[in-house]
Amino acid sequence: MPAGLFWFLAALSILAALGVVLQRNPVHCLLALVLTLLAIAVLFIGQDAIVVGFLQAIVYAGAVMVLFLFVIWLLNLPVESGPTGHLALKLFGTLAVAALLAELAVFLVPSRLQLKFSSAHAAGYGSIDALSQTLFSEYLIAFEVTSVLLLVAVIGAVALARRTTQAELQERKEASARVEKAA
Amino acid sequence: MNPFNLAAINFAWLPILPLITVGIGAIVVLLAGVRLDDEESEGLGWLSLAALAVAFVLTLGIVGQTGVAFAGALAVDSFSAFFELVILIAAAFTILMSLDYAGENHLAGAEYYSLVLFSALGMMLMASAGDLIVIFLGLETMSIAVYVLAGLRRRDPRSNEAAIKYFLLGAFSTGFLLYGIALIYGATGTIKFEAIRAALTQPMMSNPMLLLGLAMLLVGFAFKVAAVPFHMWTPDVYEGAPTPITGFMAVGVKLGAFAGFVRIFLVNFGPVSMHWSQALWVLAVLTMTAGNVIAVVQTNIKRMLAYSAIAHAGYILVGMTAAGPEAGSAVLYYLLAYAFTNLGAFAIVVALERRGSVGDLIADYRGLSSRSPALAGAMALFLLSLTGIPPLAGFMGKFYIFAAALHQGYTGLVVIAVLNSVVAAYYYISVIVAMYMEEGGIDTGRLARKPALVAAIGLAAIATVLIGIYPAPYMSAAANAFNSASGEQAMRAASLNP
């Protein structure tokens, strides 16, 4: 990966990431996030992680983010109305984040960043062949688990978002009454 | 290499059969429940129990093994068996508690039971993981299922709120955990435990990347076990979640998390314990102290038990700080004792709770002993065990942990732990005070119609007493479990008198 490209992508991804954090409109945030993901996808590909890079672009930046978009529209979210009531958190949060970044920076200077070993990329490194070979041998169990994980996610999503039953409506009434009373 | 040569990755049915059983059980429950109304879900519960029972039997086969399977992805040893068995028991208790609860509260039975099973599956994976990624995936399976379970009382704003808080912070924490895994991977070039252990040679030990990785892993697990200051979610989530799930979180999630925590730190990072035990020392002190001190002022029993769970995590961290074979088995034994006691306590909370969350206040327990002496007696038993009164299980656990820590020279830590126990005694006892020495409270309905719940309470009580007064077999089981994981490391058995 040429250094120039890296710097460009690095700057882009950081700017886009800042965009996620700083913009008020959730849709704009989402777009910035997609931009970040794409920049990172290119960074992946630049490091011979071709399959993963494309997956990142297609599945992550594509499918997953669309899910977000649906939800934003579904909820019809308003633009965040300024930094109300959160100033202290914003200030101290930023300070803490800066502190963390400073700490990490100390760890990540080149002299401290020594790998155990470092080898040249074998032929086909990052290809779908190599990836699936590893995936289905050494990571067979993990791979199977992801299927379970996705199943769990589906069940969970359905369980939470399915139609409200009559009994639940009743319960909801009771609950809100109780909340009011508590308030 | 033929990628599908199963022998090359030493495929083995033994370790995965219990997992598969639980997974299939979950799917069967789900399918069977499709056409059932929420109120008729009790049969699904029994079905889940059957799956757990089968898995339990199958897990027994792992006891006594020592080795790995699936190219090191799964550890096949008594350690995994120990945790898997306890996790299965915890799941079974949770289901016993839920049989009536789920119907009464209109929870979606099929989803509920299958998620409990899936989450148990995740925990079991954590217990038997042989590499970091399986741990991570197990953790996620468990967590995602529990996020949903916490929010399953969909129309209860508290339940929603518990779910969202747990989810947000959990995902946030996942980031740190993953970051840690990445750094460990970078530092050692591998994510497999065996290889990591082999890599921890002298020059590697102070590799900054390894250390930063350790730090982030520590954070990730500290969050899952609810160690201070990563504990803030615990009371809110425990309070908001459906009570059986709270019990499941307090026991099962903690078991899974500690299984991973112990496996990674005590077993595999054991050789570099000097790089993490001091940090754990501080965490342990903070966790015990904050947990106990804040619990003192709670008025809601679930919240109080949440802080108590935090405090108990602190005691376990004391054991982990001590870092050694004895400490390892002490932690295991403690978890066993803690599991039964806490499950029993939560079962009683379930029993007293009426629809919604009426009956959650400590004040609601007033005069319980005259309305329902057996229930009050059992609750007192559990609370005393949590306090650490001999000869109950909780005491033996503490005793074991304190002994281990002292043998490693952590006298100061043990003294702090002991002083904390006194604070703890205060709030546990205040519940007993409410039950036995005050009047008022609310009527709790008839318990006799809930045989499953009664069975859960009874079994937990028996176990609490039994593990306490005859701890030797459980102690040796814990010791064997730990030793089989730490394997060939030249650590002598934790049974200290050969």
Place this chain on the structure above:
Amino acid sequence: MVSLSWLMALSAAIFVIGVGGFLTRRNILVMFMSIELMLNAVNLAFVSLGSRLGTMDGQVIVFFVMTVAAAEAAVGLAIIISIFRSRETVHADDLTLLKW
């Protein structure tokens, strides 16, 4: 070739930005997006480290992380919807029924 340090620094920067976003935005959805930032930062670290080490593990892990992220997204968004249904809000500081 770009030095590993820079890659890691980039990863750390994005990670920390994600953390910052999580801390400072009121909107749960945006907080969730910040978490996605953190995960991506980690992914970048995995790929970079894997690339330097010359093993495929890093990339495989990224694959898993993506799956997990997808699963989390599904569940997380479902939770957000369910809370929006009952509370009509997605602001983190409105969700303080449970406290103390």
Place this chain on the structure above:
Amino acid sequence: MSGGILTALIFFPLLGAAFVLMLSDERATWNSAFIFSLVPLAISFYLFAAFDPHEAGYQFVEQYQWIPQFGISYHLGIDGISLLLVLLTTILISLSLLYSGGGDIDHRPREFCFFLLVLETGLLGALLAVDLFLFYVFWEVMLIPMYFLIGIWGHGRKIYAAVKFVLFTMVGSLLMLVAILYLVAAAKHAFGRLSFDLPLLYQVPLTQTEARWMFAAFALAFAIKVPMWPVHTWLPDAHTEAPTAGSVILAGIMLKMGTYGFLRFAIPLFPAVAVEAVPLFLALAVIGIIYGALVAMTQPDLKRLVAYSSVSHLGFVMLGIFALNPQGIDGAIYQMLNHGVSTGALFLLVGMLYLRRHTREISEFGGLWKSVPIYAGLFMFVMLSSAGLPGLNGFVGEFLIMLGTYLRSWPAAAFAVSGIVLGALYLLWTYERVMFGPVTHAVNQTIRDLNLREIAVMTPLIALMLFMGLYPAPLISRMQPSVERMLAGVRIEQVRLEQKSHQQAGGIARRDTEKQADSPFSARAALRAARESFNGTDRWSAQPYSGDRPLIETASAK
């Protein structure tokens, strides 16, 4: 190995407790609980009779593996130090049950009997355990039933009192647990194996610092239980609010666990530190004696007054223990029994009064003698026993303690005698305000005198007071060998300490009472002198030192 008689003794009450829990009829509950408490009473009498008074070690020993991982065994045994306390325990529990069934406990009798019997198990277990872990288990087991007894059947600020009792006790006992664990670790270091067995732990070599810290932890735990000044403030509250039976057992037996702990554990485990700590403990004990008596004097509440008197009396016991000589320790053990009997009886009497008037305020009474002469007479008798009137039980213990203390440190004894005066002062003043003078409250004219059951409860205690006052020798002779054995370790340390101070003092010999008094050399010399000074016709010279069986004088006299 003796067929598990001690196990039977300990667990029979537990069996009874389980049985009682299954009953629903109130009368049946009381009766069966009482009967169940009679069995251990019988067993303890049998033990007393079968006990070999010449054997210093443990008798009726039972030992089984329990938790081999830690070298913990179920090891029971009884010796001269615990024998009489066991007897006291079984007696007082039976009497408490007998008394409580007579109307003192008016609600939830089933649970009451349950907890009382569980408490008996805990108490007996703690007394009989030879394994440190086993002891700790029973030690804590005692705590809980007592907590319930105070909290459920108590009066007034019962919850505050109960919780305070538990927390105070727990602070000490948990720190003791740390010390136990540390000690065991040291034992492992020394002997290569973990063991909680007392005889082994007695021999653990320790550095001075270690021993000091551990002694401090043990001593704190026991001092709280005793309770010594200044950790005594849980006691007045607990006593005052507890039901009568609770107070009786608390004062009569439970406090003795603290002093017993010193005798059995703190001192023999760390003799060197114990010897060092003598001045401190003598000072604390003396402060306790005077302080307790002074504070008792102006208490407006009868039970509170008796509670503070316990502080004073237990101060005497501690004084005797830390005299670290046979006289002091025999006296201390004896005084433990005395206090159990006398203060137990006092609490019973106060309870009987409370049952009639529902108040314990001294100012509510006056001139009671007129209406309740039997009660007044018994009260007088018990009060005199408590005040240490010669001829009654209290004096024997007090005198031996004073003697032991005097031999150890005469100023301590000089201060301690003031406790005798103050003791008489507050007791008599109380008696005067309650029994003498005109009847100031009309209601006091109509209260009824003791009924048969109450007299039946008091009679054994009165008999014991007389018997123990007039003929203590058979009791003391049973504890002697064990006390001597316990002191053997202390003496070595004492001599060592002296040698050290001799060296520091540049070899100037310092005369020490104990060493000279009981060392074989000087004793033999003294005996010779004694023989020479008598002409043999006098009855005093005929058998001047007979009966001192375990002692050196006899050996040399033969």
Place this chain on the structure above:
Amino acid sequence: MNVEFAALALILVFPALGVIFNLFFGARLGRGAVNLVGPGVMFLAFAVSTWAFVKILAMPAGGALYCPLWRWIEAGSFHVELGLRVDALSGVMVMVVTGVGSFIHLYSVGYMAHDEDYARFFTYMNLFALSMLILVLADNILMMFVGWEGVGLCSYLLIAFWYTNPEFAYNGRKAFIVNRIGDAGFVLGILTILSALAHHGVWTLNFVEIQSHAGLIGTTAATAAGLLLFLGATGKSAQIPLYVWLPDAMVGPTPVSALIHAATMVTAGVYMVARLNFLYMLAPDAMAVVATIGALTAFFAGTIAIVQPDIKRVLAYSTVSQLGYMFLGVGSGAFAAGIFHVMTHAFFKGLLFLCAGSVIHALEGEQDMNKMGALRKRLPITFWTMFIATLAITAVPGFSGYFSKDLILEGAYESGHFWLWLLGAITAGVTGFYMFRLIFMTFFGESRVEADKLHHVHESPPVMTIPLIVLAVFAAIGGWVGLPEGLLWGDAFARFLSPVVGNFKPAVEASPAMLSAIATGLGGLGILLAYVCYLRMPGLPVIAAWRAKALYDLLLEKYRIDELYNLIVTRPLFFISDQVLNRGVDRMVIDGAANGAGLVVEAGGEAARRAETGNVQHYAFVYLLGVIGIVAYYLYLVIR
């Protein structure tokens, strides 16, 4: 020579049976049975005592009877064997106690005839006698202490016999407490002896054994022990500074006063000092203290007696004064003289009290001498017996008191205590004055008896007067066993006692006759003055009191010693107890610390709880702080 004589135990058994009988059956069986048993057991004990005493007399000098009982206490090398022993000293004492005691019991039958609590009264009386007999018969000092405390207890019970009067109850308690203060010293004294001997490997409390090992007790220990034991004696025998209880003890029934003041309790201290004469001989300093205290007490109490209006109170102070004489005697080394005075004093003081009781009985409880007078005719037996007793106490030659007091003063002078002798001699004058003041005010002059009582003033019944007559005989002639040396049988009493208490060895030569004359003269002067003041010029005392009002009030108020004690002891004690210790140290400091710790925990919990705001971002912030902390720790590991 020692002879075992098991019957000695009977001396204790009889009163003990009396106690048991009266306690359990007395009220049930009625007055007759009690009246029979109460005094009866005493006479039986008296009989046995007499038997024993006769056996002693028959034995060669130094003989003794003993009766071993059982082994009482043993602990380590220490052991106490209970045993009874009658030698010359205890023989005399036991005769006095049972003898005088019996007659007082007999007298009580009449005196208490109208009291409903007669059974309780005789229970106490018998118990009192029992205790005193234990004290006297004990062969070891610890058993002696049993009796010693026992009489203290019984005095408490008897003084507070009419318990419904709060003042009486208070006085009873005061007696016991003051006694207890002395007893504390006594215990320490025992311990001092014991430990001094134990240093040499000798463990004994037996009088004979202690005596044979007395050489092992150093002077320091002997002095300390002597003084401590004497502190006990000051309590029991009402000496400065612990005499305050005795005058207040007058509130008990009069026979009690007689028993306490004459025959038994108060003489215990003198008996103890005599019994331990060998110890005191080792400690001249202690002896000097004893003698000085004795003389001072004698004078001091005498002066108070001068102005008291209460007939029993005068007698009480006279008792204190006479006890002072006894201590002057034993403190001077004239042990036999001291004991001799104990005996004679038992006769005449017992008699005086019984007479006073008879007067009070006649006047239905009136004790104020200002409301008596001219009773000579109405109470002839009482008058004559009391007059004899007064002659005895004022040491009119020929009467018993003369011989004993004379010996004491002689002993004091001859042992070198000139000033003490002088004080004693002056006190003899004081004694003459106040005793005859009593006689004159009671039996002579104008009748000041209140009108409504006057008509049924009558002589007491025979059951009361017989003891008076018997005691009067002894008061008159009882002193003849100790005539001056060289007259008839000489000082037989001292000879008899000498094997036990040794012979008095004068340090200073003196002429006994002259000493006797001076003392007797001063006594006569006192009587004369009383005659002048109360018969010849009745207005004189009033004028004197008015003139020297301050002094008069001071005396009347007993030098305000009670008030002083109240101010410096009692009040501070109560203040410390309630305000300083109970409210201050206990509630505020100790409980404050304990509760404070609890409050700190609770406050900490409350504060930490507030951090749990419910806002998930706050949680994340805390989380982040944790991360920063942990990473910082590892950073430190890396860059260190």
